[in-house]
Amino acid sequence: MIENLTVSxxxxxxxxxxxxxxFIIYLAKIYSQIKLTQEQMSNNDRLTRANLKATKVMLxxxxxxxxxNGEFRDARKDIDEALIERxxx
Numbered sequence: 001m002i003e004n005l006t007v008s009x010x011x012x013x014x015x016x017x018x019x020x021x022x023f024i025i026y027l028a029k030i031y032s033q034i035k036l037t038q039e040q041m042s043n044n045d046r047l048t049r050a051n052l053k054a055t056k057v058m059l060x061x062x063x064x065x066x067x068x069n070g071e072f073r074d075a076r077k078d079i080d081e082a083l084i085e086r087x088x089x
Contacts, residue, residue, distance in 0.1 A: 052079050 005013075059076045 049083065052083055055079060 056076060056079050059072045059079070062072045063076070
């Protein structure tokens with residue numbers, strides 16, 4: 001089989017393999033970028049939740065001290081709804 005290959009066929013086959021190899025490397029880079037983006041989104045989600053929980057604690061203290069009760073209660077309800085929505089989905 002190898003005896004029947006000409007130099008031009010050999011070069012053509014090597015070129016085809018090089019293109020396929022390059023394409024596979026390109027797809028691997030895209031996959032790694034997608035994975036990295038998902039990890040960053042996960043970190044941002046955790047930071048957002050932590051900030052919302054800290055805000056809830058501060059609002060609880062303001063509500064206990066009866067400072068601006070109505071506004072703080074509404075804000076706390078909104079935060080609770082956002083946190084509950086994130087757990088369900």
